[in-house]
Amino acid sequence: MKLMEKIWSKAKEDKKKIVLAEGEEERTLQACEKIIKEGIANLILVGNEKVIKEKASKLGVSLNGAEIVDPETSDKLKAYADAFYELRKKKGITPEKADKIVRDPIYFATMMVKLGDADGLVSGAVHTTGDLLRPGLQIVKTAPGTSVVSSTFIMEVPNCEYGDNGVLLFADCAVNPCPDSDQLASIAISTAETAKNLCGMDPKVAMLSFSTKGSAKHELVDKVRNAVEIAKKAKPDLSLDGELQLDASIVEKVASLKAPGSEVAGKANVLVFPDLQAGNIGYKLVQRFAKADAIGPVCQGFAKPINDLSRGCNSDDIVNVVAVTAVQAQAQK
Structure with missing residues (x-):
């Protein structure tokens, strides 16, 4: 089904x-x-x-x-x-x-x-x-404890081994152009809740960047790394990790090299993009190239x-x- x-x-x-x-x-x-x-x-x-x-x-x-x-x-x-x-x-x-x-x-x-x-x-x-x-x-x-309204696309990719049998959530792809660390953390928590409540998934959240675990130094990487700390402090039981490159997030062989010991790397089903440009481009690439169904944008945080x-x-x-x-x-x- x-x-x-x-x-x-x-x-x-x-x-x-x-x-x-x-x-x-x-x-x-x-x-x-x-x-x-x-x-x-x-x-x-x-x-x-x-x-x-x-x-x-x-x-x-x-x-x-x-x-x-x-x-x-x-x-x-x-x-x-x-x-x-x-x-x-x-x-x-x-x-x-x-x-x-x-x-x-x-x-x-x-x-x-x-x-x-x-x-x-x-x-x-x-x-x-x-x-x-x-x-x-x-x-x-906004909902109590939520600082920002955001969006997610539920991507259902045919014949795909990544995520939950090809189902992954991409956020934020439609609302916040350039979220700061606090907003990114809130987006991650909201999207995890959407994955659980709407899709029946056990969320494993990857905070995406062009760096994995310090492989690059840049203020944009720092923003994502800070968001990870904020989200983990707010929701310590949530399976969330970062900063992770896309391949380290979903490919187990890459994850074992770039992020050994991570409970999320290689197994992520929720992908949080660092800004709207990356998220919007990312979901449309997957939708067109992989012929994926893109359900959304689903608003979250209200x-x-x-x-x-x-x-x-x-x-x-x-x-x-x-x-x-x-x-x-x-x-x-």
């Missing part, structure tokens, strides 16, 4: 309520029908009910079982506006501004998650990552599950991200 099938199966075991902020978007509506039919999650579509139903009819899509919520007419609007005002009044938000802001579908959907009316949020088919992260950071905020879509996504991508979000919500009981 492929990993995504396992995630679907797990989502069905304890169905969560996921809000789709782009309820009027056609791919979202197509995904909605499949999600309900497969029993992956209970859905809330945010948008104008008349527009949603007219588009669904033209597409030949059934929305039976989905809840439709229009911010403009919702009986929760005032409560959401009041709560948003309390959250942001020190930042200069007035009650009038709060009322206007929460009418935006993404802000409204984020308030639903914040106040427990939904278990998780998915958006991004027509909005940018910033459009999603901004209200997420303002309203839901207090409640919020996930982004690519604006080039198709309806199947949306189904998968909803399943991922549902499983993340199960882990945050």
Whole structure:
């Protein structure tokens, strides 16, 4: 069974309520029908009910079982506006501004998650990552003990002996351009939790660099080495090591030469890249050259599950991200 099938199966075991902020978007509506039919999650579509139903009819899509919520007419609007005002009044938000802001579908959907009316949020088919992260950071905020929101791609590489039968997590590939040592440590811990909770893996985390165990001297290497120390201090039971070159992280013969005695080297299934350039290039190389499935980006570090879509996504991508979000919500009981 492929990993995504396992995630679907797990989502069905304890169905969560996921809000789709782009309820009027056609791919979202197509995904909605499949999600309900497969029993992956209970859905809330945010948008104008008349527009949603007219588009669904033209597409030949059934929305039976989905809840439709229009911010403009919702009986929760005032409560959401009041709560948003309390959250942001020190930042200069007035009650009038709060009322206007929460009418935006993404802000409204984020308030639903914040106040427990939904278990998780998915958006991004027509909005940018910033459009999603901004209200997420303002309203839901980061999980306790987590300093930064980040992302990971779950890479499933066919016919591959590395990682867990070809499954590895790459982070951060979509959010933080140049994380410092503290942020890198937080990204490593968050990604290990994602590996465990979402993929059922025993995480073995490699902090990547162009150096292995002091083979090179540079401030960029120092950044990674410091991150390793910070992460180990925060999570002493976590299997984590670095700094490691990529080959030393996943190839046992290389690891025995470059990092003998390491419990991670040669066996890593979570790869933490030193910056966004390396991570983004790395996952795309593996995706294209190895014909790997790249599931994500999966957002991590929020207090409640919020996930982004690519604006080039198709309806199947949306189904998968909803399943991922549902499983993340199960882990945050």
